[in-house]
Amino acid sequence: MQLPDDFLVKMKDLLNEEFEPFITTYNDKQTNGLRLNTLKIKKEDFLNLTSFALKQIPWVDVGFYYNHEERPGKHPYHEAGLYYIQEPSAMAVVEVMTPQPGEKILDLSAAPGGKTTHIAQYMKQQGLLVANDIHPSRARILSQNVERMGIRNAVVTNETPERLAKRFPSFFDRILVDAPCSGEGMFRKNPLACDEWSLNYVEACARRQKNILDQACQMLKTEGQLVYSTCTFSPEENEQLINQFVKDHPNFEIERIDVYDQFSSGRSHWVDGPVKGIEHTIRLWPHHIKGEGHFIAVLRKNGAREQHKYKQLRPIKNKNRLKDYLTFAKENLRTIPKGTFILFGDDLYIVPSEMILMDHLKVIRPGWHLGTNKKNRFQPSHALALSLKANEVKHHVNFSSDSHDILAYLKGEAFRVQGENGWNLITVDGYSLGWGKLSNQLMKNHFPKGLRWMS
Template identity: 40%
Template structure:
């Protein structure tokens, strides 16, 4: 372990330093979160697929108490029933407290641990803008939102400086889960430890200030901003909030109002009792969370929405063949790609959008070729007309990409296992052609 880092921790923790050093010999805390869009926590536990105990950091979270490995390949994971997440990482969204109907911006969103948690809390009446600056990570974010069946979201790939001016005054809640020096990730990520230096900590602090500067404009009056990191350095935590409050008297620091973790440091304008710190002695690898509220009016910038796309007879036929109800849906067509969701599609200027709503399918040569997201979406999961339930053997074949021999109605079918969709296939009446995405198949 880096000696300079340890010296700083000794200064930060005082009498708790020895307890911290002892935790360095323990394996990292592991956890998962039930995806409330698809399943309730008690129903997930009843499936007895892992040793779980309730997490102190989120009502839908669990700490993994056993040594199970490979849960990322478990069928319930593939079905989007849970998301693997270090327990303390769920604390920021608990403090953000998104409610059904909220508009929420997650400005640093990949790989999507917190975005998927927000999406489940706001449900299908709320709307999520999940932004990630890094292209490769943005694609991982997209695949996680797809797996968890999120529909009411737009996934953008832009810098905060470019995106935020277009969202002025629109947001009920904003999460800045900032890129940081990752001192709470040392056990999991060798790179975080290798990259660590005091200079890096300071550079992270400056970048974090800049991100907050962009984020604040997007909040409505009374809107809530949550700032979080997975590092312990005061330069990236309380000091960032102190600097921010000095520049933004319209923002007030409010109490996190949770009973997990411990208070932070009081410094400058920051009352340490209001912010939250989590150390490994508090049952999580490490997080810092601060909660702020905007106290002035913020006129909303004009927002444009796409008109719901008129549907061709081919598309209409496909949709009414597949779904029992379309009445509450908006549709959007872009380059023969059909998307749908309950919200109107937002029109952002010069912002790359990886996905908005559910990717329903692509129009190819006068027919619709459906997309995996269509069958994974929580919004549609109870609306499919043509379905087939797979048994364990069929499931194993399906995950390998093999065709299934089974009598089923002709055409596209939603395939489920133990009551939850896993993907789709195309039946000719006797054989179901496998449409499980190649990148997800088992070998």
């Protein structure tokens, strides 16, 4: 790999005697990881189910290294949302954050969704998770991953930090800013990042990160937690940025967090006039651990509690508008989902009860998508299928992961099978994969066209 000359000079000056072991890591293969989705499967159940050769990631109880040759991204279990493929060091951020069920949490730069889906596992479908990304195409990918992992309590938005800050003043218990950065820690994983890198790009990233943090802190409750992370080595985007942020916002302090013993402390000698606790920031170095580069800072907001009034959502009051959904649910589900219902066009959602008015926000997914009102009928969504278990539906058809039928289903093909006419949940080794509709032993395929396997 051809690394930028300015990067090499800079890192040699920063690391001194550590430079040689650091730079030799670029001769190694990148590490690959997957994180089990505990919203759907327990760790011991997955380990008994899978044939993958997995090795535990030491800082994540449900995180594992895998061999790239196994291609878990092309396995039916991936489509069922049993795991999320994620770089091992990136998993450390939410492990440090430790979200709790029932909280209100914002993931401000969330796409493609690795940390959002990790947060959701900790929340256990309770509370409100707002996952935002400023780029429309990336926000759609984020929404797809929220759906695949069966998350019910997430709202996905496509907004600027400034517009969100106006809507959510002092609102969230925790905020994650996984900041867009110069990507130095991912050069080995993404060689194209080398082509984009320059010293000027580092400075531009730092300016953008400062603006994002300035907006994020306005949305945090007093005594709330702000977690900042990057996948770069540059002090300008890490220790120096956090140091200046604390100077500019004296009601914030850097928290000390107990972490895996091979993680390193932030480097206070890379900062002019270090604030108290800058050494409590966290560094993940590829020559110390089996993973890429990462930086994490945990900040706590102090001061007097602020009082704000928030405009509440307007749920559906006319129960006739739920008639077709309730008919479907009574015919096909053993337990009928309840909550705050809203219609988004013809699409029916259950919105987390903590969510406030969404008018004039760019919302990609306003909650748990149940399905779509068609003419005199209700069509269940893929999101509903992926959030259900086999024992929650009246009819389901199960296949093993290596069966011809499951491959045919993922390709969008119809197939013949014995069963009950009507909507059936298709499962792989007992875990939901999508809908089919059976008529006279022919299963019509309702796996979404955009997700179907080509080969």
